Amino acid sequence: MHGIVPRYHQLKAILHGQVRSGAWQPGDLIPSERELSDRYGVSRMTARQSVTELVHAGVLYRRQGKGTYVAWPRIAQGLTNLTGFTEDMRARGMEPGTRVLGQRMWATSETEAVRLQIRPGQRVCEVRRLRLADNEPLAVERSLISFFGCEQLLEADLSHQSLYALLETAYGLVPCEAEQEIEAGLADDDHARTLGVAVDDPVLLLRRTTFAERGQPIEYAESVYRGDKYTLHARLARAPAAR
Ligand code: GLP
Secondary structure, X not given: XXXXXXXXXXXXXXXXXXXXXXXXXXXXXXXXXXXXXXXXXXXXXXXXXXXHHHHHOOOEEEEOOOEEEEOOOOEEEEOOOOOOHHHHHHHOOOOEEEEEEXXXXXXXXXXXXXXXXXXXXXXXXXXXXXXXXXXXXXXXXXXXXXXXXHHHHHHOOOOOOOHHHHHHHHHOOOOOEEEEEEEEEEOOHHHHHHHOOOOOOXXXXXXXXXXXXXXXXXXXXXXXXXXXXXXXXXXOOOOHHHO
C-alpha cells in the first residue's frame, strides 16, 4: 500500500470491499489482526485501527475472546421523509417483497377508530402482510385502510404492488403526511414464527397513521420490525434559540 491516503484508511476500504462484494458473508469470522497485518504488510496497530473503525460503523462486530465477525446489514429508515416500504427498500438497493397473510373487511375497535377519525365499528379494509428485503423477512404489517369504497381493495393483489402506489394511482389518495410512534418490544410466538426469529427476540413496534392531501387519515398500520435488521435514522437540527 502506498500514497498519501493513511494506511489504515486503505486497509479499511479493502476490508469493507470484502463485505460489500459478498466475499465475506454476515456471520463470517474475519482474519485476525495478526493475519491482516501479514497479508497486507501493515503494522498490527494499523490493522487494529481499520478493524475498529469498521466495528464502529456497524460493518463488523467483535465477540469477546472469539474474534471479529461480519455484521448483518441493518436497513435504516429515515424519520423525517414519508416513504412506503417499497420505496424504502429500493432506495437502499434492496429488492422489496410482500407475502399477503390476510385481507378482509374489519370493524374497527375504539382505539383504531380514534386513529382513523371514524366511528368505532365502522368497517375498513384490513391487510396483513409479511414484508421482505432481498427475500428475507423484515417486518409484519397490519394495515387498516379507510376511505369511501375501500372494500374494493379486497380485489387488489398486494403481493405484487405497493399499497401507497395503489392508493395514489387507483384512488387518487396521495400519502402526504404521517404520524409515527416507535416502541421497543419482544417477539411473541406469532411474530417469531413469521419473521423467523426466536420468541422474545427484540423487535421494533411502529404505529403509523398516514394522511392524504387534505389531512384525511387513510391508513393506520401496526408494524413489527426485526430488531436485528432495522435501524431508524434521524438527522437532528438544533433549534435556533439554543445555538
Ligand atoms: C410502511 C408503513 C406502512 C405502509 C407501507 C406502504 O411500511 N409502515 O404503514 O403501509 O409502508 O408500503 P408499500 O407502499 O410498499 O405497500
